[in-house]
Amino acid sequence: MEYYSLNGSSQKVSFKEAVIKGLAEDKGLYFPEQIDPLSDEFIKNIEQFSDEEIAFNAIKQFVGDEIPAKELKQIISETLSFPFPVVPIEDNISTLELFHGPTMAFKDVGARFMARCLGYFNKENHKEVTVLVATSGDTGGAVASGFLGVENVKVVILYPSKKVSEVQEKQLTTLGQNIYALEVNGTFDDCQAMVKKAFLDTSITDFKQLTSANSINVARWLPQMFYFFFAYKQLKNLTKKLVFSVPSGNFGNICAGMMAKKIGLPIHQFIASTNVNDIVPNYMLTQLYEPKPSKQTISNAMDVGDPSNFIRIQKIYDNDFDALQKDLHSYSFTDDETRQAMKHLYENCGYIADPHGAVGYLGLKKYGLPPDAFGVFLETAHPIKFLDVVEPVINKKLTYPSQIQEVINKQKKAVFINSYDELKSFLLDN
Numbered sequence: 001m002e003y004y005s006l007n008g009s010s011q012k013v014s015f016k017e018a019v020i021k022g023l024a025e026d027k028g029l030y031f032p033e034q035i036d037p038l039s040d041e042f043i044k045n046i047e048q049f050s051d052e053e054i055a056f057n058a059i060k061q062f063v064g065d066e067i068p069a070k071e072l073k074q075i076i077s078e079t080l081s082f083p084f085p086v087v088p089i090e091d092n093i094s095t096l097e098l099f100h101g102p103t104m105a106f107k108d109v110g111a112r113f114m115a116r117c118l119g120y121f122n123k124e125n126h127k128e129v130t131v132l133v134a135t136s137g138d139t140g141g142a143v144a145s146g147f148l149g150v151e152n153v154k155v156v157i158l159y160p161s162k163k164v165s166e167v168q169e170k171q172l173t174t175l176g177q178n179i180y181a182l183e184v185n186g187t188f189d190d191c192q193a194m195v196k197k198a199f200l201d202t203s204i205t206d207f208k209q210l211t212s213a214n215s216i217n218v219a220r221w222l223p224q225m226f227y228f229f230f231a232y233k234q235l236k237n238l239t240k241k242l243v244f245s246v247p248s249g250n251f252g253n254i255c256a257g258m259m260a261k262k263i264g265l266p267i268h269q270f271i272a273s274t275n276v277n278d279i280v281p282n283y284m285l286t287q288l289y290e291p292k293p294s295k296q297t298i299s300n301a302m303d304v305g306d307p308s309n310f311i312r313i314q315k316i317y318d319n320d321f322d323a324l325q326k327d328l329h330s331y332s333f334t335d336d337e338t339r340q341a342m343k344h345l346y347e348n349c350g351y352i353a354d355p356h357g358a359v360g361y362l363g364l365k366k367y368g369l370p371p372d373a374f375g376v377f378l379e380t381a382h383p384i385k386f387l388d389v390v391e392p393v394i395n396k397k398l399t400y401p402s403q404i405q406e407v408i409n410k411q412k413k414a415v416f417i418n419s420y421d422e423l424k425s426f427l428l429d430n
């Protein structure tokens with residue numbers, strides 16, 4: 001399968017190159033050259049297939065023959081080692097829980113799939129690569145866990161000292177093996193600036209092959225299609241029109257849902273639910289795409305002022321606003337509304353939602369489901385990951401799930417750095 005850059009001035013590349021490069025030379029996002037619908041027969045009989053078979057069918061055209069079927073099936077099986085349950089909330093609303101992976105964030109699937117693809121391509125190269133990432137919290141944990149033990153791949157994660165939660169810090173700093181944590185005396189922006197500088201520094205790249213595990217990588221983006229197939233499989237018997245509300249920040253997850261629809265999954269409507277970072281809700285009203293500096297909210301994994309995947313969404317709809325508007329509604333919610341939704345869900349439905357899932361729920365409410373429709377909001381993180389926000393709202397102590405308890409008890413191991421030169425020495429010496 002070939003991929004081209006959405007900026008339009010780079011050479012086409014293979015899936016392998018798109019995964020290794022991440023971003024095209026002209027800084028554009030990669031997009032598949034061709035998209036073929038799945039057979040009607042497959043969609044009609046989807047409940048007869050296992051999750052792994054569904055995932056294989058959904059993604060194989062995007063990988064092509066660059067990973068043989070047997071290996072691709074193995075990668076999928078290792079990626080999907082946890083459940084994706086649809087949990088009833090109200091009469092015509094359920095939630096799809098995406099947080100049962102090792103770091104309890106939905107990014108686990110993309111990170112695990114990408115890590116294994118990179119590991120596969122690297123086996124042929126026999127050359128060690130270093131994945132360098134800056135994290136403000138959740139991404140780093142998912143990437144670290146996803147890459148743990150992958151051969152010939154070393155992961156170096158930079159995180160801002162004292163600016164991530166205790167759980168997040170432990171998830172980054174306790175894995176060992178091929179995962180190295182650098183605690184930076186600075187902010188997330190400082191971490192990101194250092195990483196960017198390193199990628200351009202030939203006094204490092206002449207000696208070390210650096211790569212990023214950025215969320216725009218096709219191997220992180222495309223496996224998110226699986227979620228929508230898994231939900232459809234569980235809800236098919238309802239014979240109602242499916243409406244998905246996706247709590248959105250960089251818009252990768254919802255964009256993958258739109259790809260799932262493009263290859264044949266019968267999804268009636270998408271709702272992109274955001275916090276006050278309302279670039280896309282505004283765009284849907286005005287047709288003007290106006291990036292802004294991001295604002296801090298309680299659903300902080302969605303604090304994005306220039307959602308990078310929106311350009312892929314426009315491409316899926318051939319830049320036809322009317323077609324997009326038919327499929328996509330987008331609404332923005334304040335922190336107060338989000339807290340009220342969390343409280344409502346707990347008191348009336350007995351459900352503890354995290355702030356991101358609560359924004360998704362609000363989207364379905366605002367849309368107003370017609371009687372022949374059924375709404376699913378995606379729950380993208382376990383509430384324990386945002387316990388500072390959740391506990392006071394529902395006035396209840398949360399219990400730690402085993403994945404988190406295990407990590408909390410482990411010893412933190414990080415290297416403290418103050419400057420870019422210290423990062424450079426670390427990369428060259430390790």
Ligand SMILES: *Cc1c(COP(=O)(O)O)cnc(C)c1O
Nearest residue numbers: 248249250251252253301380381
């Ligand atoms: C990353 C993230 C999101 C946003 O997903 P996008 O694909 O960037 O839109 C939502 N919720 C949580 C918990 C996340 O970590």
